[in-house]
Amino acid sequence: MINLGLANKVRWQECLRTFGVVSLLHLAVASQAQEKRLVDYVDPMIGTAKMGHTYPGPTVPFGSVQLSPDTDTIPYAMNGKYNGDVYKYCAGYQYSDPTIVGFSHTHFSGTGHSDLGDFLLMPTSGALKLNPGTADQPGSGYRSAFSHDNETAAANYYKVKLDAHNITAELTTSARVGHHKYTFSQAGESHIVFDLMHGIYNYDDKNVWTVARVLDDHTIVGYRQTHGWARTRVVHFAMKFSKPFKNYGTKDFEKQQVYKGFWRKFDQTDNFPDIAGTKIRMHFDFDVAANEEIQVKLAISPVSMDNALANMEAEVPHWDFDRTKREGQDLWEKELGRIQAKLPTKEDYVNFYTAMYHAALMPTEYMDVNGQYRGLDHQVHQADGFVNYSSFSLWDTFRAFHPYMNLVNPSRNADMVASMMAHYDQSTLKMLPIWSHYGNDNWCMSGYHSVSVIADAILKGVYKGDANKALDACIATANYRRYEGIGEYIDLGYIPDEKNGTSVSNTLEYAYDDWCIAQLAKHLNRESDYQTFAKRAENWRNMFDPSIGFMRPKDAQGKFREQFDVLETHGQGFIEGNTWNYSLYVPHNPQGLMELIGGKKKLSTYLDSLFTMHLPDKFFEHTEDITREGIIGNYVHGNEPAHHVVYLYQLVGEGWKSQEWIRKILKDQYHNGADGLGGNDDCGQMSAWYLFSSLGFYPVAPGSTDYWLGSPLVESASVRLENGKTFEVEAINQSDKNVYVQEVRLNGQPLKGYILKHADIVNGGKLQFKMGAKPNKKA
């Protein structure tokens, strides 16, 4: 960490005047070069075991290419049947696997469902094999055994020895280009397999169409079009080899080839440059000398092959692998440098900066260097005045990730909102995104949480676009009656149990979202809209069953469901949470919820029970996306609905309990090591929770400009704001045992209550926590 002394501060301000923010960051990066770089703390392996669903391969901040090893290719089952094993491979990689199938170019980070895995490359030695083979018999195909001893993962760099082929593969990226370097230990026949059938969450007919065109002896272009989680998705590629191939060939694994006969005027398997089909694997053949290196660059584009070529030319016009790696790592250093934290232990540094790394992977840039992208309407658009982003996992990320972006990376978040508005403009439904990727919406999970992200970004002054139009989009989305019970919700004030399998969580989330809309309407002086949505925001009350003190499914006649299990997650009217966790989901009116529950004491008891009770195994087994360690008592940190809950102790005047449990969650739920995450990282949401909570505050209700105070993990931290100001956090007397806040001061003055205002942060200043080993129950 760089502790800027007074002299440095003066230079900082001079620099700002002279060069602006970007130059300053360059300077900061340069000055750090002599010291340990933050990027070196990043361990992309964290979360690659079990349920973390992160990928270990290289990428740049919010990069379009995520180049990473895939360790298996379990197929997704057909006919809507779910094959549980495929879930392990959401990110393509499972740490416990003994083999690598190859390196593909697109991956989600931390999701609980998946797609992507485009354009798998695998270098091989010896005789050609065009099937991947199986993990238990790695010699049966082109896949290779590997050892973690021969594996390195760093920000924008991955290296592994492929034992079966005696090849060392190194990977790095630019935003739109995967850059491979293969070192062939043994001389002789070698192949690079290019597998267009491969994919994540693949099933037999997932490839709608693929094309490959060999332009010369080292250049291939084409595309892959899929029907998967994204209903209609197309990714184009351009690939270049550093060495001309001697020969190449193609095998089409499709059995039903109607026009095979007509097209046999060529031998299409051998050096035939015009390839198309659904089940294509290609091989490029080389004779190599011992220890010869072959590099491959593969650029992607959502628009066209020509754009993919242009992306490659713009970003990686050279064959200097180290330069690509260095440039990407410099981007990471810049990104991580937005928070200069001082942390108690080396392990904490790794956790903290890996969390920042994981919170800078998604959404991803979804456009070409020329600004073109393929929209929700399947047509090509020009991103005009903004960077277009894709892959919004909004049910997860509205909570802490986007608020975190509003703080440390607001210009990107403004562009993310602009991207959501472009999605809306292109939508036939005239709805904002729910779970969108690559010009699609897969409508996954509950709520319409775009409205939370939009309201939060506008109320915090981050999104500078047309706010009234944004509100119109929010209202249109909230009024799309045919979407998942919205019509009934509008008519009855809740979704009837019989209409929808997740009627309770939907109602609760719609109510919160409606509150966000109300806040935005108020901000824009649209009184009538404010009234409408402020009223809808209280619909959560309709789900509360006072007879049991929990939210509970109710039918259209107003009768609560009789068969109801408060511990069970599945089939009870909720998604990814039981009613114990979900009943507290009124982030916008916790006071009202507390009153309904029965006051401070009742809520306190509720919270104590939640964190300490024992959840029997059978209920855990029905809880998605987390390991056993992802649960504390009955509190499920590995899923999102209760992420704000630990802060609610503040409401009942027991902030010390918040502090205690927050520090416990920070300690227990985030570790070094491949199994360091107890649940899906969920596109940075889990990491953003960690980052906020480590800094000592959390956005309990995005859409408000309040943060609730907790207990910082950092010893100190300096948040370098984009407006040139700095917000500093200091934890005096910080230690592993001193988890209790004795006193809080903002800019030297005691801070009353538990609320920190967004304005207090962005105006710059200093937040000081005085820590101690015992609760200060008066604080």
Place this chain on the structure above:
Amino acid sequence: MINLGLANKVRWQECLRTFGVVSLLHLAVASQAQEKRLVDYVDPMIGTAKMGHTYPGPTVPFGSVQLSPDTDTIPYAMNGKYNGDVYKYCAGYQYSDPTIVGFSHTHFSGTGHSDLGDFLLMPTSGALKLNPGTADQPGSGYRSAFSHDNETAAANYYKVKLDAHNITAELTTSARVGHHKYTFSQAGESHIVFDLMHGIYNYDDKNVWTVARVLDDHTIVGYRQTHGWARTRVVHFAMKFSKPFKNYGTKDFEKQQVYKGFWRKFDQTDNFPDIAGTKIRMHFDFDVAANEEIQVKLAISPVSMDNALANMEAEVPHWDFDRTKREGQDLWEKELGRIQAKLPTKEDYVNFYTAMYHAALMPTEYMDVNGQYRGLDHQVHQADGFVNYSSFSLWDTFRAFHPYMNLVNPSRNADMVASMMAHYDQSTLKMLPIWSHYGNDNWCMSGYHSVSVIADAILKGVYKGDANKALDACIATANYRRYEGIGEYIDLGYIPDEKNGTSVSNTLEYAYDDWCIAQLAKHLNRESDYQTFAKRAENWRNMFDPSIGFMRPKDAQGKFREQFDVLETHGQGFIEGNTWNYSLYVPHNPQGLMELIGGKKKLSTYLDSLFTMHLPDKFFEHTEDITREGIIGNYVHGNEPAHHVVYLYQLVGEGWKSQEWIRKILKDQYHNGADGLGGNDDCGQMSAWYLFSSLGFYPVAPGSTDYWLGSPLVESASVRLENGKTFEVEAINQSDKNVYVQEVRLNGQPLKGYILKHADIVNGGKLQFKMGAKPNKKA
């Protein structure tokens, strides 16, 4: 017909100076308005029965949209197996069928294999049916019985009464828009079915992907992407209804819907505007009053939905059905007016102008109003300075169709050559098109006859592009060793029998094509290329077996195949022809062929036998694409390889036999009526043969500027050349019996020999035939 007197001729030349050709043609059209219009002679029904494979629906000259009724939907068999029944529906319509399934927007004219049939619309009355049903039980689906009594087909207009629904459907088009008018006789519930599954030569998985997006209560856009004869084809559409629909819905007939569950947050069957899948049918629901009209416009684009909308806006921005019809018919009148013919009978007028109509259907304009199109490289291109054309059936059309275009429509043919060069530029193979459509090559049939079209267009001064680059493209194509035996052909001088199922016809056609290349090389003073290809042009000699006097398959060791049947078409080394027909396929060196056969007498005898011998039924049954009537003796006029043969009598000094047989072919092979064509019209080739032969001359060897004289059918004809000059043909003493030419005069001077030069035509002038009832054996 307008017989331009002297006064008119003066006006003609004045106009030319004042307004140029286009204005002149406008004037000509206007002046005809008072008389019978040529367009009224066109009968699109000709060829719709049996093997003609023409379609009856409306289109404009070379229009992108061919809107026509489809009478059945027999599927193409999978796994390369051929289902013979599908062949009947190459153009979607069979005259003998009792029902109409609906009206689709794209059709080939006269092909022997097929594709297309995009975007079927069908108006219905009463309860909704979303399956077409079967022809024997028309009530079982949305299809309808109809009667030819209630059917009208004219140039750019089609009308039919749909008995099952009591609806009269009228159709017309602009270049890129199909314009429908449905009159609902009975009031009440009505639907317009929009079938995205429908297609010609469909099979179960032919739809790779389809998309439909409902933009408002009368506008739908989307696309259809197929894997068929065109391997990778996509057509976009934009559709508007004149009346807002009350409701709409969708059924997806795909059984394996992996993500059905995920996406059930909407009821996607009911008023859901964002549709995608492979097996989609939609319905748009209306309440109609008795005799209410609803119009539909559907525009297509090879590029995008936005381009389809722009095409509609540019071409048919209104709801004036009659205007669309009239504008298209005016285009036809202009097109047909290029030849002002005087013919013996009304039937001849119908044959002649329908032949001109059929010779102005394909290739089709393949670009949007803004000049964009999707190329062979799957990318979007701008047609710069030319109109881009698609659907080149070159094995058929190089013979007479493109030479015909060089005469009557050279600017279009120049653009067709430019389109072929663009194809070459976009080809990974660096080959000119073989059989190309919609940014694809399906490599159907033999030879590389693009080179013939290119050489002919350059030698006749029609193509003004870079001739040296065009020659390079021809040479690259002819040297692509991996294509259908070209490597062996180059090495051995012929294709060995064991290498290729059509080794003889390929060798003969390559030799002719090579001669075309040689002619072009000579024209460009590229001596070395000339020598190479002049030598290759004589490779036909390697296929001739003097022991039997026929071309015959030969193996690599030079041994002729023992089991060989001179009457059989299948499996003998030829395509669409037996050796009796194919052995004469040396159009570029008939003199050399005659010598090899054994001189004039031998050739005369050969020809006499060909036209008079009896071909036993079993051999006819193996002859593709023709009816029994398409054969005269053993001469197969319904297929193309012998199209030049009847003119070869001139070579042996028996021009009178040419004259006799030509008139017989004109009379026997071309009739009025649905069954008027004895074989596939083959994209205008059959019609172009008719037109040339009716004018009294024929391009025996395209690539040369010579035409061979025959016996005109016209009484007179005036060909209005694009250069403003007129070439006139007159047949003095013409009659049905006076088929023999007594004397020929060019511009008043006797014409010696049987060759008419292209320059003699394009310089303007008059060709007079003096006809008689008896052969003039001295002429």
